[in-house]
Each structure stands twice: as C-alpha cells, then as structure tokens.
Amino acid sequence: MNLHTRDTMWGHTMPRTPAYEQLTENLECDVLVIGGGMGGALCAREFAKRGLRTVVAEKRKIGQGSSIANTGLLQYTNDKTLTACINTFGEENGVLFYRLCRDAMEYLLHTAPQLPIPVQMIPRSSLYFASEADDVPALQEEYENLKKHGFAADYWDEARIAKHFSFSRAGGIYTHGDAEVNPYRLVHGLMMNARRYGARVFENAAVTGQTFTDDGIIHYVGEHKIKAKKVVFSTGYETQEIKKDRGAFLMNTYAIATTPVSNWDGWYNRSMLWETARPYLYIRTTADNRIIAGGLDEPLTNIENMEVRKINQAQRLLEAVEELFPRLGSLTIESAWAAPFGSSRDGLPYMGSHPEYPDCYFVEGYGGNGTVYSAIAAMLLADELTGVKRPELELFSLTRTAKPSPAHSPQIVIPDITA
Secondary structure, three states: OOOOOOOOOOHHHOOOOOOOEOOOOOEEEEEEEEOOOHHHHHHHHHHHHOOOOEEEEOOOOOOOOHHHHOOOEEOOOOOOOHHHHHHHHOHHHHHHHHHHHHHHHHHHHHHHHHOOOOOOOEEEEEEEEOOOHHHHHHHHHHHHHHHHOOOOEEEEEHHHHHHHEOOOOOEEEEEEEEEEOOHHHHHHHHHHHHHHOOOEEEOOOOOOEEEEEOOEEEEEEOOEEEEEEEEEEOOHHHHHHOOOOOOEEEEEEEEEEEOOOOOOOOEHHHOEEEEOOOOOOEEEEOOOOOEEEEEEEEEOOOHHHHHHHHHHHHHHHHHHHHHHOHHHOOOOEEEEEEEEEEEEOOOOOEEEEEOOEEEEEEEEOOOOOHHHHHHHHHHHHHHHHOOOOOHHHHHHOOOOOOOOOHHHOOOOOOOOOOO
C-alpha cells in the first residue's frame, strides 16, 4: 500500500537518519514488533525498557510509512468528543477512554526530553471552535462534561476568542496539556532509545510468512527466521491487508506546510486549532516557525489521484489559514502532501489480542489521535507482556461489537494496584 504522496515536510528536518541493522542471522526474542513507524517505535522502547528481549522488523526504512505523513498534533481530546463517547459507551467507559488519552499525553511529554535527539515537542494548548453558531450548545455540553470529570479545559465565548485571535467564532473550548511534535524525529528518537535499552531494530526486513509452534512463532524474513514468544503487529493501515476483519474505513486526507512566518500577530500563544465541522480543518505551528494545516478528507482513491487532487486541496488549505490569520502577511506553501487516513466505525482505536492469531497483538491507532493511541497501546501491552493484567484493553477489543451502546459495552473493572 502507498501510504503518502511525495513531498511531506519532515524529511528535510532529519537529513541524516540513524543507521539501522540489516538482518543477517536467525534470531530469538521475547517479542517481535512488526512495523517501524510511530506505534512500533513507542512499543519497542517501552518493551525494551521493561527488560523484554525486543526485535523490530520494518519492511521499509524506519519512519518512512504513515509516520512521515503525520502532522504532529498531540491532544487528549479526540475526533469523537467525550460527550459522544459517553452516549455511545456509557459514562464510565467514555471517561476511561479520555483519561487514558490524557495519561498518554503526559507519558509523551515526559518521554520526549529523555530521548537522545531533540524531537521538537512543544507543549501547547488547543482551541476547538464552533464552525457554525448552531454548534455552540454541543460545545457547551462538551465543556461541562470535560470539567465534570476533571479535564483541563476552559470555555471561551465569542468575545474572548476575538480578543485573543484575529478571527471570531461563536464559541470554543480551550484545552490544556496538548503538544506539537516533529513525528519523524520522534520515531527515530524512540527507536534510538529502544536500542539503548537493548532492542534490535532492522529495516528493509519484510516479514513474508509465519509459522505457529508450541513454544513460539517463527517469522520469515528473506533467508532468515525470527522466533518470538509474542508478536505485536504495528503495521498501520497495512494491517487491513493482514487480517480479514478490517474494522475501519480509509479516506484521503491532505496537508500543507508553509515557508517560515516572521510574526504571529493574532495567533494567541501559537495555540493549535481545530473545528467542530466534519471533516475538520486543523492548524498548528512548528519549531522552525512554519504553519501546518490539514484536513479536507474525502473518499479514498489511489495514490496517483491523490497527487493530482493535492494541488487543489493545498490551495484550499492555504486560503483557510489566510482567512483566519490575515495579519500574518503573504503565505507560501513549501510542502503539500496527501495520505490515507483511517477511522473506526465507533471512533475508538483497536489494540490487543485476536482469537485467530495466538500470542499476537495488534496496534491499530485509527483516528486523528494515532500517536496518542499508540502510546496507550505501548503502556497497556508492556504491562500485559510483563504479567500485569490491563482490563482496559477490553475497551479496544479487536472483536468488539460494531454497534456499541451503553447497555452492551463491557463492564471494565480496574483492580486497585495500590491496595
């Protein structure tokens, strides 16, 4: 599967990437991570840190799949609001999901400074604003639910938005504890750190088959074999080619990066921005003073069609930024790209075991918060693999119902580990 068009902006930020191994021998390990993108990197680092003998096998170059098309907005809030999660899964499970996302954000913010290279992770707040005045009541309800359950957020009315930004909207929720990041550098920083903890990371190592045995799983990579006690598939959207129950639908999505901007007049604290419309526009800045904007999702096509469509879509994204920030002066697109984007039917990612794949786990971070979801998976699966039961995985079950409701959602009992 082609995972993005040419000209994503991140390659130039790391022209010299680390050298990773080429597989030249048979290996045995505790856990094999298949996939060297964001999910694989987060899992590999956490597994190796816990003392598991960890091997990563990536069929491309590390970080060259979906991760290099990632736009690097990290938030505890989601495409599916807390209110919608409560209505779909019940209050306990809806709040649990948002708390896991908040915990993952804290994990990412804590982890970034420990990595061996700067990953340009900058704490930010976010404004989630009403696209139309009719969206205000739902925003106010969402704010009340966030505050009720202890999430860091403020409600901004039209006057407050207009005071802090060069645009005005009827209302918005200003959240705290978010961040922007260079996703390509983050993947490499995590992989480098995983190696320091003892992980072995191989690129150009396509897994072509597997055999299940009584004492492990053998995976075939060229002429060599990797035998693992457990396997984690973190293969992004290509996971849909591995197992038949795909669980998600794919769209085209588009993004641009501008040349550097010299002033931020009318852009309060360089906050990250997104809106209530679906599909939504989202905007952030970068460490080297560029603007990234994305959105305009549409039905999935082939990569050739994306290359053609991105010209028009890039111009639409630029015009949307200029409409919001007229004081920034003339803006120029430096990079424009398109990529497949996946969402699940119920708005949650998939992670955990699968009944047809013994001793295997899957990480499928579908949705606009893929990096945050991958961090959740890394923490939960690392516990599971080291003997700590994490019932929260039931929420993300690969075999969960396609028509969830509060009455039929799993009752997740989390043990008190402090008792």
